[in-house]
Amino acid sequence: MAELPDTREKLTPDTFLRGLWEENPVFVMLLGMCPVLAVTSTTMNALAMGLATTFVLVCSSMLVSLLRNWIPKQVRIASYIVIIATFVTIVDYGIQAISLELYAALGAFIQLIVANCVILGRAEAYASKQRLTTTFVNSLGMGAGFTLALLALGTVREILGNGTILGISLFPADFQPWIVMILPPGGFFVLGAWLLLFNWLRLRKERKQTEQIGVTAHAR
Amino acid sequence: MTADTQQQTPTETRVPSTPAWAMLRTLGGIALISGLLVALVYQFTLPIIAENQRVLTEKAVFHVLPEASVKHDFVITDKGGLAPVGSGAEGEVVYGGYDAQGHLVGLAITGVAVGYAGPIRVLFAYDPDCRCLTGSKVLSSNETPGFGDKLDFDPVFLKNFEELDARLDAEGKALANPIVTVKHGTKSRPWEIDGISGATISSKAMGRAANAAAQHAVPAIERDLAWLKQQH
């Protein structure tokens, strides 16, 4: 994670965009790997998990930010966990009310959002120091980044593993599904491939930047 | 804990005092807020969740008993008979399906068996007229996608449950012929299930689930059959 300034951050587009790319919780910070690997076997599950996590992330970050001057540092982790657990319980009931089939597919991983370090990390590193508005925008960006990453895994795994996307068939009927992709090892393979791509892109960008610096230095 | 150790070090002159009151106030306050929120959401979603549950069960029951349009729930009592749900008796639930005219179409019974990856819960349809199982639907399983989930989709395998013999023995306490899964292509008797080659363990579990469900529920159903037919 990049060093955050002690002073309050000004609201800029970057407050939101950081979570999508530069500080993407999955592809850059490698946080919250448990749901990333476990529930991304289909696009729908990935989307639902991403949205549930985003909801908990945004709500708990905002509440933490609201109460930040009120929470003594000795009990801050306990307070954060109680706040996070509250919203996880709410999401748990919410998903049961929306669809029991989806609830069964996500299984224990909804409750396990409590232990998702993306959320506790946001509360500790950002929400406890920043104003409500920037916290809202920043955690929304982080949640969007997390959801995008889950979708990136979920779509690849569903297309290869089942030949469908959101349950809609993409291929002729005799498509051969790659069953390994729906199984846990497939999660690791796809995550590894995405990490490879992300790191390659980042390295290339960095190399270009250094080259440009070299060029300007030479021009001088 | 940090607070304790800080208090026990007298050498340090500026010991930050433990804000006991602030800690209590904060934790208490947060607990109150969270309790309130959770209780509120619980109250709000409870009827919706119960309704979802009902719809889901109904869907499964009508899936295995396609001719039924009304569902009544019964429980298997300790004495080996049936009683309506809500009459105080407790036990496994059996769903009776009735058509529009109030005729008993069949009953949906649940069976559980351990498959390749954990328990498989299956709903079976029992037809008292032919004394056989006439349908199946997997309620929950963790079987390998592409293999174990054939239990619910493979048309050849589902043919097994069009007329699977479940007659009782002379005493009426158990099946005359326990339902078993046999190797693919070797089904020769009406109480045998033709297994899926490549998903042997899952299809065997299906056989055990069918046997467990029938052994448990069919004696009770047959005992109270006359009474059941009037419950519409």
Add this chain to the structure above:
Amino acid sequence: MAKGIEIRTSPHLKRVMSVDKIMRTVVLALLPICAFSVYQFGLSALLLLTTTTAVAVLTEWFFARASGKGNTVSDWSVVITGLLLGLTLPPGFPLWMAAVAAFVGVALGKALFGGLGYNVMNPALVGRAFVQAAFPVAITTWTPAFAPGRFAELIPSTLTLPFMQPIPVADWVAGLQMDGWTGATPLAIQKFQHIELPASDVFTGMIAGSAGETSALLILICGLWLAWQRMLDIRIPLSVLAGAALMALPFWLLDPGHYPSPWFVLSSGGLMLAAWFMASDMVASPVTARGAIIYGLFIGMLTVVIRLFGGLVEGVMYAILIGNAVGPLISSWTQPRVYGATKKAKESE
């Protein structure tokens, strides 16, 4: 290769033993097995072996170029990977799946670890394990050996379009009218029906199975030749076979009607090929002499445990992959003591 240090007086004549020479010899030893496989299964086996080898070589070439390592194809090791992979697949395996297996094996199993000498596991088996998990039905679809007209026509599933399900072979097999064909390998027949096929047939390869796993006798001869050429550590294959036989013996004595005989265990399935050509992979096996024996026994026993009690019919692939994974641990346990060093001194390090 663990060889004792030889102390001699001069003149010293050094034997040239380069990587590519070892690898070329291994390829040479594999060729008779490949030839027998083609003789058994016909054109399909030939195409299968060509595909896996070609894709493996191309993948190696691509990654070597991409990482700036220069040409590593010329050390021949990737040819072994390709041939071994082809030999472990069913003869009618769709070619596109075989290409996936070869790519994954070389890319994931070798290139990403840094190429030859750095791979943790046997690349051919990594590729096979991947397709076993991805296409479990295709990899357990067997076709009969010595089909009439096998040199004139292909097994229909061989030329399946990429990303499509294999073309069913049941009708084609029925059309051959082979007597006694059940579509199962001897191992599967033993496991599920407890009927042991005559071990002599199994040993000489007159049965169904993967392209190159059927003739234990031929593999034994080629492996022994390789050992005689000092191109592999004979301790490993011998202890794999010993481990498997020892593990199978008590069960067989207890209930010969249910469990296979040690003789059957040794001659069936891919055990022979795996013991001589895969477990002995120089990079992925322990380097110490004692370590090699422990490693071999471990793989042999695990194979039998998986065969007898697991959900799978053949366990040697996973046994070797697990053996590869614990190999470094075995190596470090069995480090020979440095001359003069005491136990205490070692502990205090």
